[in-house]
Amino acid sequence: MSHTVEILSVGTELLLGNIVNSDAQALSRELSGLGLNVLYHSVVGDNPERLRAAVELARSRADVLITTGGLGPTCDDLTKQTLAEAFGKQMVYHPECARRIQCYFAQSGREMTENNLQQAYLPEGCTVLDNDWGTAPGCAFEEAGTHVVMLPGPPSECLPMFRERAVPYLSRLSEGVIRSRTLRVFGLGESAVESLLRDRMNTLANPTLAPYAKEGEVELRITAKADTAEAADSLIAPIEAEVRGILGELIYGADVSGLEQAVLDGLRERGLTLGTAESCTGGFIAKRITDVPGSASVFKGGVVSYHCEVKAGVLGVSQALLDEKSAVCAEVAEQMAQGARRVLGCDVAVSVTGVAGPDPDDRGNPVGLVYTALAAPDGCWVKKLNLASHNARRDRTRNLAVNHALDMVRRWLEGLDPASDSTKEAEG
Amino acid sequence: MSHTVEILSVGTELLLGNIVNSDAQALSRELSGLGLNVLYHSVVGDNPERLRAAVELARSRADVLITTGGLGPTCDDLTKQTLAEAFGKQMVYHPECARRIQCYFAQSGREMTENNLQQAYLPEGCTVLDNDWGTAPGCAFEEAGTHVVMLPGPPSECLPMFRERAVPYLSRLSEGVIRSRTLRVFGLGESAVESLLRDRMNTLANPTLAPYAKEGEVELRITAKADTAEAADSLIAPIEAEVRGILGELIYGADVSGLEQAVLDGLRERGLTLGTAESCTGGFIAKRITDVPGSASVFKGGVVSYHCEVKAGVLGVSQALLDEKSAVCAEVAEQMAQGARRVLGCDVAVSVTGVAGPDPDDRGNPVGLVYTALAAPDGCWVKKLNLASHNARRDRTRNLAVNHALDMVRRWLEGLDPASDSTKEAEG
Numbered sequence: 001m002s003h004t005v006e007i008l009s010v011g012t013e014l015l016l017g018n019i020v021n022s023d024a025q026a027l028s029r030e031l032s033g034l035g036l037n038v039l040y041h042s043v044v045g046d047n048p049e050r051l052r053a054a055v056e057l058a059r060s061r062a063d064v065l066i067t068t069g070g071l072g073p074t075c076d077d078l079t080k081q082t083l084a085e086a087f088g089k090q091m092v093y094h095p096e097c098a099r100r101i102q103c104y105f106a107q108s109g110r111e112m113t114e115n116n117l118q119q120a121y122l123p124e125g126c127t128v129l130d131n132d133w134g135t136a137p138g139c140a141f142e143e144a145g146t147h148v149v150m151l152p153g154p155p156s157e158c159l160p161m162f163r164e165r166a167v168p169y170l171s172r173l174s175e176g177v178i179r180s181r182t183l184r185v186f187g188l189g190e191s192a193v194e195s196l197l198r199d200r201m202n203t204l205a206n207p208t209l210a211p212y213a214k215e216g217e218v219e220l221r222i223t224a225k226a227d228t229a230e231a232a233d234s235l236i237a238p239i240e241a242e243v244r245g246i247l248g249e250l251i252y253g254a255d256v257s258g259l260e261q262a263v264l265d266g267l268r269e270r271g272l273t274l275g276t277a278e279s280c281t282g283g284f285i286a287k288r289i290t291d292v293p294g295s296a297s298v299f300k301g302g303v304v305s306y307h308c309e310v311k312a313g314v315l316g317v318s319q320a321l322l323d324e325k326s327a328v329c330a331e332v333a334e335q336m337a338q339g340a341r342r343v344l345g346c347d348v349a350v351s352v353t354g355v356a357g358p359d360p361d362d363r364g365n366p367v368g369l370v371y372t373a374l375a376a377p378d379g380c381w382v383k384k385l386n387l388a389s390h391n392a393r394r395d396r397t398r399n400l401a402v403n404h405a406l407d408m409v410r411r412w413l414e415g416l417d418p419a420s421d422s423t424k425e426a427e428g
Numbered sequence: 429m430s431h432t433v434e435i436l437s438v439g440t441e442l443l444l445g446n447i448v449n450s451d452a453q454a455l456s457r458e459l460s461g462l463g464l465n466v467l468y469h470s471v472v473g474d475n476p477e478r479l480r481a482a483v484e485l486a487r488s489r490a491d492v493l494i495t496t497g498g499l500g501p502t503c504d505d506l507t508k509q510t511l512a513e514a515f516g517k518q519m520v521y522h523p524e525c526a527r528r529i530q531c532y533f534a535q536s537g538r539e540m541t542e543n544n545l546q547q548a549y550l551p552e553g554c555t556v557l558d559n560d561w562g563t564a565p566g567c568a569f570e571e572a573g574t575h576v577v578m579l580p581g582p583p584s585e586c587l588p589m590f591r592e593r594a595v596p597y598l599s600r601l602s603e604g605v606i607r608s609r610t611l612r613v614f615g616l617g618e619s620a621v622e623s624l625l626r627d628r629m630n631t632l633a634n635p636t637l638a639p640y641a642k643e644g645e646v647e648l649r650i651t652a653k654a655d656t657a658e659a660a661d662s663l664i665a666p667i668e669a670e671v672r673g674i675l676g677e678l679i680y681g682a683d684v685s686g687l688e689q690a691v692l693d694g695l696r697e698r699g700l701t702l703g704t705a706e707s708c709t710g711g712f713i714a715k716r717i718t719d720v721p722g723s724a725s726v727f728k729g730g731v732v733s734y735h736c737e738v739k740a741g742v743l744g745v746s747q748a749l750l751d752e753k754s755a756v757c758a759e760v761a762e763q764m765a766q767g768a769r770r771v772l773g774c775d776v777a778v779s780v781t782g783v784a785g786p787d788p789d790d791r792g793n794p795v796g797l798v799y800t801a802l803a804a805p806d807g808c809w810v811k812k813l814n815l816a817s818h819n820a821r822r823d824r825t826r827n828l829a830v831n832h833a834l835d836m837v838r839r840w841l842e843g844l845d846p847a848s849d850s851t852k853e854a855e856g
Contacts, residue, residue, distance in 0.1 A: 015466045017457030018640055021449050024471070029445030038443045039478065041471035043452070050467065057485070191501045195541045211502070212441050215584065221446070276711075276732070282718025283704075283711030286732040290710025293786050293822055301738035303731055304704070304714045310729035310772055314742070344738055358721050386537050393561060394721055396584060 003147075003173050005031055005038045006062035008054055010070035010079050011153055012045035023068040023151075023158045030162055034170060035178045035225060036064060046070065048082050055086045059146050064173065066166075069153030071136035073115040079150055080139070084123040087143040091121040094128060097137050104135050129165035133157040140169045147173065179232035180223040183243060186216070186259060186407050187250045193218045196246055207235050209243070215396065216403045217259070220247075252410050259406040260288045260295075266413035267298045267348065274409070275346035276302030277315055277336035279327060279353040280370065285402045300346045305336065315339030326363035327353055330382040333371035341375045348412070349375045350405040354385070356394050370401045374408040374418050381419040383408060431575075431601050433459055433466045434490035436482055438498035438507050439581055440473035451496040451579075451586045457640070458590055462598060463606050463653055464492060474504040483514045487574050492601065494594075497581030499564035501543040507578055508567070512551040515571040519549040522556060525565050532563050557593035561585040568597045575601065607660035608651040609668060614644070614687060614835050615678045621646045624674055635663050637671070644828045645687075648675075680838050687834040688716045688723075694841035695726045695776065702837070703774035704730030705743055705764035707755060707781040708798065713830050728774045733764065743767030754791035755781055758810040761799035769803045776840070777803045778833040782813070785822050798829045802836040802846050809847040811836060 007024050014021055024041045031038050039062060044050045051070075058065045070079030084091050098120035105112035119136045122128060129138035129149075134157040140149045149166050151158050185193055190213035194201070197220075201209045207224035220243060224235035244251055253262040267274055276285045286302040289295050305311040308327055312319045317335040325331065336351035354370025355361045368388025374381045385404055387397045412418040435452050442449055452469045459466050467490060472478045479498075486493045498507030512519050526548035533540035547564045550556060557566035557577075562585040568577040577594050579586045599606075613621060618641035622629075625648075629637045635652035648671060652663035672679055681690040695702055704713045714730040717723050733739040736755055740747045745763040753759065764779035782798025783789045796816025802809045813832055815825045840846040 009469075014453075014469065015456055016460050016638075017453045017455070017466075020453040021469070025442075025445045025448040027445070028443055032444050038445075039473065040482075041437075041442065041449070041469070043469035045467065053489075054468075061481075189538060191541050191544055192539070194502045195543060210440070210504070212446060213500070213582065215582075219446075221444075278711075278714075280718075281715075282723075282727075283706075283714030283730060283732065284718075286706075286711030286734075287709075287715040290708075290712075290732075290734065290784075290826075291823065295710075296734060299710075299734050301732045301734040301742070302711060303742070304711065304718075304729045306714075306718065306724060306727050306729040313773070314729070314731070314771060343742060345741070356718075388535055393584065395719065398718075 002175070003036050003064050004062045005036050005064040005066060006040040006042065006058040007038060007066050007068065008058055009041070009043045009068045009153070010046065010051060011043070014043045015045050022155050023153065026155065026159045027066060027068070027162055030159075030167070031066075031170075032178055032180075034167065035176050036170065036173065046078065048078055051078065051082045052086055055083060059086075063145060064147045064149070064170070066149045066151065068151050068158055071119065071138065071150060071152045073113070073118055073135070077136075080122060083148060083150060087123070087141070087146075087148065089123040089125065089141070089143070092124045094120050094122055094137075097122065097128060100130065100137070101135050127169060129161060129169075131157060131161060132164075133160050138165060140166065176225050176227050177229050177232055178223060178225045179229055179236060180221050181236050181240060182255055183220040183222070183240065183247075183251050184253050184256060184258070184262075185218040185220060185247060185250050186252050186403060188218065188247075189213075190218050193220065193247070197243065200242065204239070207239055209239060216400045249411070249414070249416055252407065257292070258288075259403055259410060260292055263406050263409045263413070264289065264292055264295055264298050266410065270413070272298070272347040273300050274298050275300050275340045275344035275349040277340035277349060277351040278302060278304050279306060279311070279336070280356040281352045281398050281401050281405070282306060284398050285350065285352065285405055288402055288406075300344050303340055303343065311336060315343060326361070326365060328355060328361060328363070328365040328369055328371065330371050330373075330384060333373035333382050334375070334380050337373040337375035338380060347377060348409060350409055351375075352401050352405050354387075354401060356397050356401075358394060368397055370397070370404075372401065372405040372408060374405075374412055376412055381408065381412075381417075383419040431464050431492050432490045433464050433492040433494060434468040434470065434486040435466060435494050435496065436486055437469070437471045437496045437581070438474065438479060439471070440504070442471045442497075443473045450583050451581065454583065454587045455494060455496070455579075455590055458587075458595070459494075461606065461608055461649070461651060462595065463651075464598065464601070474498065474506060476506055476510050479506065479510045480514055483511060487514075491573060492575045492577070492598070495576070495578045496586055499547065499566065499578060499580045501541070501546055501563070505564075508550060511576060511578060515551070515569070515574075515576065517551040517553065517569070517571070520552045522548050522550055522565075525550065525556060528558065528565070529563050555597060557589060557597075559585060559589060560592075561588050566593060568594065604653050604655055605657050605660055606651060606653050607657055607664065608649050609664050610683055611648040611650070611668065611671060611675075611679050612681045612684060612686070612690075613646040613648060613675060613678050614680050614831060616646065616675075617641075618646050621648070621675070625671065628670065632667070635667055637667060643824065644831045677839070677842070677844055680835065685720070686716070687831055687838060688720055691834050691837045691841070692717065692720055692723055692726050694838065698841070700726070700775040701728050702726050703728050703768045703772035703777040705768035705777060705779040706730060706732050707734060707739070707764070708784040709780045709826050709829050709833075710734055712826050713778065713780065713833055716830055716834075728772050731768055731771065739764060743771060754789070754793060756783060756789060756791070756793040756797055756799065758799050758801075758812060761801035761810050762803070762808050765801040765803035766808060775805060776837060778837055779803075780829050780833050782815075782829060784825050784829075796825055798825070798832070800829065800833040800836060802833075802840055804840055809836065809840075809845075811847040
C-alpha cells in the first residue's frame with residue numbers, strides 16, 4: 001500500500017507572511033526521500049475551529065498527517081489539544097517530559113515559567129518524540145488507519161526532530177526507495193527543453209522526468225522508485241544517458257547546487273585559481289562564488305570596477321579605449337579579464353561589462369547589452385549578449401550575466417568553445 | 429463586508445520540497461497590508477483532480493481565491509484550464525496576449541516554441557493581468573461571489589504581478605483607503621523590538637502597528653485605513669513620532685528598500701562617493717549596493733580580497749600584520765578600508781574581514797568573528813562583531829556582516845558614532 005501524506009502547518013504568523021513555510025519544504029524533501037508521497041500542504045492559523053476542520057479534511061484525503069507548529073507553551077499553541085480531540089484521545093501528563101523541560105531550562109540558565117509544563121501533556125497512547133533542540137516534545141500515534149506525527153514549528157527544531165525522531169517511526173510505513181537525480185541545464189529555456197523531451201517524458205512512468213525552471217536555467221529531475229537504492233539508480237541511468245544524448249553540452253552538471261559549484265569543482269580538480277572583474281554585475285559573480293563553502297581554495301578575489309577610473313586605474317584598461325568606445329565593448333571586457341588575471345595573480349579570470357538598466361548608459365548603450373570575457377592561460381574569449389527582455393529587470397539581467405560568465409569557465413574546463421555564440425574571439 | 433482569502437499554490441515541485449513557497453509568504457504580507465484576511469494556504473501538485481477538489485474547497489471557505497503557479501506553457505501547467513472548468517467558463521484566445529508573448533521572445537532574442545501560445549488562452553470574461561516580468565499572463569474574475577486571481581509561480585513574476593496588476597483589482601474589494609508606512613530598524617531583534625512596543629501595539633486598532641522580522645533587521649509597519657489617503661496619513665504620523673521616540677537612532681529609514689538604499693541616498697545628498705573592500709562577504713556588499721538602480725552616481729567600485737595576497741598586493745595591507753595577527757583582526761579591517769579609499773579614489777570606504785563558516789579559519793579564528801571598518805575623511809572606525817549563533821549559517825552570517833558595514837556608513841552620515849558597540853576606535 002502506498003502512503004499519502006499531508007503536511008498541516010499551524011500558525012497565524014505564516015498567514016500574515018511574517019515567516020516562510022520552510023518546514024513544509026524541508027519535510028517534503030525528506031518524505032519524498034523516504035518514498036512517501038506528499039500530496040498536500042496546508043496552513044491554518046491559531047484558531048481551534050479552522051484547525052479542527054483542516055484535520056478532518058486531511059484525514060479524509062491522506063493517511064499520514066504531519067503537523068508543524070502549535071506545540072509551544074502559550075495559549076496560541078493548540079495543536080496537540082485539537083488533534084487529541086479530533087482523534088478521540090485524552091491528554092495525559094508525562095512526568096518524564098516535564099523533567100526534560102525543567103532540565104532544558106536549568107541547562108540554558110533561563111527561568112522556566114509555569115506554562116512550560118503544559119507541554120508535558122500529550123495524547124494518550126502516543127509515542128513521545130523527545131525534543132533535544134527546544135522545549136516542546138512532539139508525538140506520533142495511529143488511529144483508525146491514520147498516522148499522525150506532530151512536530152514543533154521552529155525550523156531549527158522541526159527538521160532535526162523529523163530526522164532523529166519521526167523517521168524511525170515513519171520508515172515502517174514506506175515500501176521501496178525513491179531516488180532522484182537532477183541534471184542542470186544552462187542555455188535553453190524551460191519550454192524549449194520541454195519540447196525537446198516531451199515525447200519521451202510522456203512515455204515515462206517510472207522513472208519520471210520533469211523540468212523545473214529556475215532563474216536563468218532549467219533543472220531536469222529524473223525520479224525512480226524501486227525496492228532498493230541500487231535498483232532505483234539503475235532505472236535512472238539509461239534515462240540520464242538518453243537526456244544527455246539530446247541536450248549534450250547544455251547540461252553543466254548533475255546533482256550540483258549551481259554553475260558556481262560546477263566551476264569551483266572543475267577548477268579545484270585541475271588545481272587552478274579564479275578571479276573576477278565586474279562592472280554591471282557589481283560583485284554578484286564574486287558573491288555567488290563565495291556563497292559556496294570552501295570556495296577559498298579556488299577563488300583569489302575580484303575587482304568591482306563600477307567606475308571607469310577603477311577599470312583604468314586598478315585593472316589597467318586603456319583609458320583611450322574607454323574614451324573612444326565606452327566601457328561597454330568587447331575590448332574592455334577582454335582587458336578587464338586580462339587585468340584581473342594579472343592584478344589578482346589567478347590562473348583564470350572572468351569579466352562582465354554591460355548595461356543592467358533600468359536605463360541605457362550615458363553613452364547610449366542599450367539595456368541588456370553585456371559583454372563577458374574569459375582570460376585563461378591559453379587564450380582570451382569574449383561573448384556578446386543581449387539580455388534585454390520585454391521589460392528588463394535589473395536583477396534578472398545581472399543574474400543572467402553572472403550565469404553566462406560562469407558558463408564560459410565551465411565550457412573552457414570541459415574543452416568546449418567558451419564563447420560558443422560569441423561575436424569575437426581573441427588570443428590572449 | 430470583510431473578505432477572507434485563500435492562497436492556493438499549484439506545483440509538484442513544492443510538494444517534492446524542491447522549492448519553498450515564498451509566493452505564499454510574500455502575497456500574505458501584501459494582502460494583510462491591504463486589510464484582507466488570509467485564512468488558508470494550500471498547495472497541490474500538477475494534478476487536475478486534486479486541483480479541482482482544492483478549488484471547490486477554497487470556494488466553500490473563502491471568498492477571494494488567489495492561485496500561484498501552473499500558468500506556464502508546458503503540459504503540467506493546468507491552473508487556468510482547471511479553474512475555468514470549476515467556475516463554468518470557456519477558455520478564449522486573446523490575440524493581444526499572444527502578441528505580447530511573441531514580442532517578449534523577439535526582444536529577448538530567444539526562439540518561441542508553439543506551446544508558448546497556449547498561454548494566450550484565458551477564461552472568458554476575465555480581466556487580463558499583463559505579465560511584464562515573464563511570458564504567462566495572469567487573470568482575474570468574479571463568479572458567484574468568489575473573486576479569483578491567478579498569478580504565475582516564479583517569485584520574480586508573482587510579486588510584481590501582484591503589486592502592479594492584482595492590487596488595482598483587489599483594492600476595489602476593500603472599502604476606504606489603506607496606507608502604510610514602514611520604519612526600518614537595525615540593531616535590535618524582533619522580540620526586543622516587540623517588548624519595547626507591546627503595550628502600545630495592544631492598544632492600537634487603527635492604525636495598527638506590527639513588527640516583521642527580516643534577515644538581520646526588523647520592519648515596523650504602521651497601517652491605517654480611512655476615507656482618504658490624507659486622513660490615513662494623519663492617523664499614521666503621531667504613531668510614527670511615538671515609535672521614533674522609543675527606538676531613536678535604531679530606525680535607519682522610513683519607506684526605504686534597505687540599508688543600501690539609505691546609505692546611497694545619504695551619500696548622494698552630500699555628494700560623496702563610496703567604495704568597498706571585502707573578504708568574507710566576498711562581494712556581497714558591492715552586490716547589494718549595485719542592486720539599487722542609480723547606484724553608479726555614488727559607488728565607484730570595490731575590491732574582493734578573498735586571499736591574503738590580494739589584501740596585501742591590491743589594498744596594501746601590511747604583509748607583516750597578516751602574518752602576525754592573521755587576516756581577521758581590527759588592524760586588517762582598518763587597513764583594508766583605508767586601502768580601498770586610496771586605490772578606488774572614493775570619499776568613504778567600508779571593509780569586512782572575518783570567518784563566515786561553516787568551519788573556523790586555518791588560524792583558529794572562530795566562525796562568526798567579523799571586523800567591519802569605515803574609512804572616511806574625518807577618521808577610521810572599526811567594529812568587532814560576533815555573529816555566531818546557535819546554528820550559524822554561512823549566508824546569514826554574511827548578510828548580517830553586510831548590514832553592520834552599511835549601518836556604519838549610515839551612522840556616520842547621521843553624525844552618530846559609527847562603531848557604537850565597537851571594541852576599538854582608531855583615527856584615520
